[in-house]
Amino acid sequence: MSEMICVGAIAGAYGVRGEVRIKSFCAVPEDIETYSPLVSEDGSRQFALALLRPIKNGFAARVADVSSKEEADALRGTELFTDRARLPSLPDDEFYHADLIGLAVHDTGGALLGIVKTVQNHGADDLLELQLAGSSATILLPFTKAAVPTVDLAAGRIVADPPLGILPDPDKG
Structure with missing residues (x-):
């Protein structure tokens, strides 16, 4: 950190x-x-x-x-x-943006989705910009408890359950 x-x-x-x-x-x-x-x-x-x-x-x-x-x-x-x-210490469910950038993001099955590139906020909830694994593409993942149930700073990883339609469709070329 x-x-x-x-x-x-x-x-x-x-x-x-x-x-x-x-x-x-x-x-x-x-x-x-x-x-x-x-x-x-x-x-x-x-x-x-x-x-x-x-x-x-x-x-x-x-x-x-x-x-x-x-x-x-x-x-x-x-x-x-x-x-x-x-800075003040944070409750367990709050994080400094700097601590999230660079963390690996895995889906609930353990597959690597990508790495947190930035944390953005455009007026509503925070969004994690993920650099997708094996790609130059990025996506915006809502940083909500439903979409990101686990943040483990000690292990350097995030577990995400992205809403349908967020990830690119692998069948489309």
């Missing part, structure tokens, strides 16, 4: 005075500020973050040492990470 967890991203400048737009990936979006200072993915930059106000799809925030629109725009797309030890 990764020691660093992505808790948000800088979406670009907000205004002309160096404020940035922050997208929070925390269950309680405002909690991102409590993990400050945050670091870039490679750990080369540190960001002291202060949320100013909620805005559409995130927050306006101030980052120390960023004082112009150009400096704020240069940070667009920067993912913000914190050490796993600073």
Whole structure:
């Protein structure tokens, strides 16, 4: 498991005075500020973050040492990470996305379906994007108890029971 967890991203400048737009990936979006200072993915930059106000799809925030629109725009797309030890422990049926990425997904009969490539959320439940075994194709698997009855982080595997129609039909060429 990764020691660093992505808790948000800088979406670009907000205004002309160096404020940035922050997208929070925390269950309680405002909690991102409590993990400050945050670091870039490679750990080369540190960001002291202060949320100013909620805005559409995130927050306006101030980052120390960023004082112009150009400096704020240069940070667009920067993912913000914190050490796993600073995050709250989760109940047994909840997972950090970073822990799911890369896990092998097997069907209820034990056959390998694929590997978790990403975890997405488009407003409803989370979706696991699976890179199908032996293929370059991907599918989106609902991350629900019915479709994913077992997640075993210790064994590094997920057991899935995909709904009908999710997997490609092997009879169609």
